[in-house]
Amino acid sequence: MTRERPKIDENRSRRGPALRLGRFGAVWIAVLGLFILSGLISPAMFQLSQVLNILQVAAFLGVLATGQTLALLVGGIDLSQAGMVTLVNILSTSIMLGADSRTPMAILACLALAALVGLLNGIIITLLKVTPLIATLAMNSILFGAALVYTGGAPHGDAAPGFQWIGAGNLFGLPVSMIVWLAIALAVAWVLRKTVYGRWLYATGANATAARLMGVPVVPIVISAYVASSVLAALGGLLFTAYIGAPSLGIGNSFLLTSVAAVVVGGTVLTGGVGSVIATIGGTIFITELNSFTNVIQITTGTQMVLQGSIIALSVLLYRLIANSPRAQRAGSG
Amino acid sequence: MEKTAGYSIVSRRRLLALGAAGAAMLATPGWMAAWADTIADAEKTPSGPVVKQAKKAGPYRIGFSNGFSGNSWRAMCIRALQLEAKSQSDVADLIIVDGQNDVTKQVNDIESLASQQVDAILCIANSGTAVVPALRSATADGIVTVPFNLPIEGEDYSAYCGTDPSRKGKSSGSWLKDALGGKGKIVALGGIAGNSYTAAGWKGAQEAFAGSQIEVLAFKDTDWSEDKAKVVMSDLIAAYPEIDGIWADGGQVTAGASKALLAAGRPLVPVTGDDYNGLLKLYDSEKGKQPKFDIGLISEPTWEGVLALRMALSLLRGEEIHKQLIITPKLITKDNYKTYMRPDLPDGVFTDTNLSDEELKKIFS
Numbered sequence: 001m002t003r004e005r006p007k008i009d010e011n012r013s014r015r016g017p018a019l020r021l022g023r024f025g026a027v028w029i030a031v032l033g034l035f036i037l038s039g040l041i042s043p044a045m046f047q048l049s050q051v052l053n054i055l056q057v058a059a060f061l062g063v064l065a066t067g068q069t070l071a072l073l074v075g076g077i078d079l080s081q082a083g084m085v086t087l088v089n090i091l092s093t094s095i096m097l098g099a100d101s102r103t104p105m106a107i108l109a110c111l112a113l114a115a116l117v118g119l120l121n122g123i124i125i126t127l128l129k130v131t132p133l134i135a136t137l138a139m140n141s142i143l144f145g146a147a148l149v150y151t152g153g154a155p156h157g158d159a160a161p162g163f164q165w166i167g168a169g170n171l172f173g174l175p176v177s178m179i180v181w182l183a184i185a186l187a188v189a190w191v192l193r194k195t196v197y198g199r200w201l202y203a204t205g206a207n208a209t210a211a212r213l214m215g216v217p218v219v220p221i222v223i224s225a226y227v228a229s230s231v232l233a234a235l236g237g238l239l240f241t242a243y244i245g246a247p248s249l250g251i252g253n254s255f256l257l258t259s260v261a262a263v264v265v266g267g268t269v270l271t272g273g274v275g276s277v278i279a280t281i282g283g284t285i286f287i288t289e290l291n292s293f294t295n296v297i298q299i300t301t302g303t304q305m306v307l308q309g310s311i312i313a314l315s316v317l318l319y320r321l322i323a324n325s326p327r328a329q330r331a332g333s334g
Numbered sequence: 335m336e337k338t339a340g341y342s343i344v345s346r347r348r349l350l351a352l353g354a355a356g357a358a359m360l361a362t363p364g365w366m367a368a369w370a371d372t373i374a375d376a377e378k379t380p381s382g383p384v385v386k387q388a389k390k391a392g393p394y395r396i397g398f399s400n401g402f403s404g405n406s407w408r409a410m411c412i413r414a415l416q417l418e419a420k421s422q423s424d425v426a427d428l429i430i431v432d433g434q435n436d437v438t439k440q441v442n443d444i445e446s447l448a449s450q451q452v453d454a455i456l457c458i459a460n461s462g463t464a465v466v467p468a469l470r471s472a473t474a475d476g477i478v479t480v481p482f483n484l485p486i487e488g489e490d491y492s493a494y495c496g497t498d499p500s501r502k503g504k505s506s507g508s509w510l511k512d513a514l515g516g517k518g519k520i521v522a523l524g525g526i527a528g529n530s531y532t533a534a535g536w537k538g539a540q541e542a543f544a545g546s547q548i549e550v551l552a553f554k555d556t557d558w559s560e561d562k563a564k565v566v567m568s569d570l571i572a573a574y575p576e577i578d579g580i581w582a583d584g585g586q587v588t589a590g591a592s593k594a595l596l597a598a599g600r601p602l603v604p605v606t607g608d609d610y611n612g613l614l615k616l617y618d619s620e621k622g623k624q625p626k627f628d629i630g631l632i633s634e635p636t637w638e639g640v641l642a643l644r645m646a647l648s649l650l651r652g653e654e655i656h657k658q659l660i661i662t663p664k665l666i667t668k669d670n671y672k673t674y675m676r677p678d679l680p681d682g683v684f685t686d687t688n689l690s691d692e693e694l695k696k697i698f699s
Contacts, residue, residue, distance in 0.1 A: 152697065295570065
């Protein structure tokens with residue numbers, strides 16, 4: 001898809017905005033549609049405070065999903081993000097012990113650990129040629145196991161008050177976590193759209209062999225995507241820890257599949273080369289909105305899970321239909 | 335023990351009287367006399383037929399099939415059990431195997447303990463039905479089997495000990511009803527979706543609400559975790575402008591939910607839960623500022639394994655015991671919470687414990 005990049009932008013500008021949103025615009029229609037539907041059923045969803053609440057909570061998933069987009073873009077997947085969130089939660093609170101002075105050290109330790117884990121993931125996948133699904137799922141189990149071994153099942157420690165502000169506080173009436181998330185996502189989107197590195201990522205995911213022939217350093221690119229995914233998972237985990245304020249061994253569990261779902265609902269394909277970090281923002285809001293809506297209306301956890309699963313499967317089907325239409329063959333990325 | 339079914343708000347004197355009556359009842363069987371050292375506050379009600387088996391010569395090898403070990407409750411449970419095993423002179427060995435939250439692995443664990451010919455198998459089941467055949471066959475082979483904490487289908491074991499979640503739910507429900515003066519809107523937050531423990535407790539609570547003007551706005555599963563509870567509660571806060579109380583069977587849940595109320599600038603309300611230190615600390619620090627904040631908590635004692643081990647040893651020594659032992663922990667309220675709270679220990683501590691502060695510091699480090 002990358003090879004057509006200049007043409008894409010041209011096409012996009014010539015097309016009308018509403019009906020021709022294409023692959024990465026569809027999610028915003030879904031976000032808006034769900035917002036209206038949920039608000040009609042439960043007016044509480046229209047309240048500004050609830051909209052901000054959803055955006056605040058979406059931030060944690062959003063940072064993870066930004067990283068997951070990179071892993072999917074190079075044709076991989078990173079299922080170790082959930083374990084990374086748990087381990088980062090345990091590690092950061094145990095280093096901080098509620099003291100602001102120890103926050104920088106805690107954050108640095110978590111990011112260094114995440115970079116190392118991402119590097120390992122990348123090496124296992126590229127050089128040792130283990131399927132990404134298996135390699136990262138195994139890593140997920142290792143990370144969760146490490147959290148258990150580290151704590152012996154009994155976590156201790158606390159998030160520092162200043163640190164908690166990042167996850168739970170407000171700035172100019174907006175949740176700080178949301179601002180952090182959007183800043184990260186927009187920065188990554190800029191890198192993907194405007195830098196050579198970004199193009200190499202797309203090229204590698206679209207066709208690794210062709211990319212290699214064109215002189216793209218495929219192996220370092222794939223490894224870098226896993227490092228980025230892991231580091232962003234750690235940032236998301238730190239943000240969530242700042243929101244909760246306490247260590248919790250099950251904290252990452254809910255992200256195992258939602259981090260992939262948010263990206264896929266955004267329109268990024270599982271086979272690599274086609275995807276958008278901006279659309280992932282939409283996917284993240286959609287998943288969080290759906291979760292929040294199903295919390296607000298009176299349905300059981302079982303129904304909630306069926307509903308969420310169906311909608312994710314349905315969105316993948318819809319994207320396939322859009323992708324197969326001639327107009328969308330030229331759909332862009334970024 | 336029916337008289338204690340509804341804790342409601344009873345005077346200290348009445349509680350003492352009940353305690354005395356309970357003690358008188360418990361004083362009879364000799365095999366229980368040694369138990370005075372564990373948390374004496376909880377009532378322990380023997381039930382079911384009196385069982386006994388041929389005395390076996392010690393020292394004994396004991397196996398413990400733990401369903402999983404991923405939280406502080408289990409960590410404390412294991413430590414209490416290890417210390418108890420060490421203090422019993424006729425226990426030679428305590429072998430602990432971890433089912434890793436996998437039903438099939440736990441069945442294999444029990445079978446392998448049986449094939450190692452341990453003298454007794456203790457167990458916290460991942461599934462109350464799946465382990466039944468393995469326990470049955472171990473029992474038939476002459477091994478003393480004592481599942482505890484989580485209930486088991488049928489009675490194909492030597493003995494059982496645990497709380498009665500339905501009665502706990504009824505007690506916490508009736509406390510909440512009284513705390514709200516019989517009238518108000520509440521939300522209920524459960525554990526992991528589909529678990530039978532919360533189901534029984536919630537059923538008990540609803541029985542306690544019957545006939546009152548308690549309106550249940552919503553029931554949501556929150557995995558007994560502070561993080562999930564905070565996220566779910568922040569949605570419920572948006573949906574319901576008035577929430578007067580929170581029913582839950584775990585203290586992490588009401589701690590997380592209360593923090594969501596604080597974050598939204600809403601007043602704290604009466605909550606139920608258990609002996610989670612984080613909730614007791616939160617109550618202690620907020621009660622002065624929050625006139626409506628109140629607690630009615632019932633623990634799930636981490637020392638249940640100690641009792642299970644003692645029951646197993648009684649059977650091995652040829653003593654008579656009742657087949658089931660139902661534990662009714664004491665209600666923790668604003669009047670007595672300070673005797674449970676451990677201000678200098680982490681939130682994750684379950685404070686109804688026989689472990690010393692020193693031991694707890696070792697576990698939580």
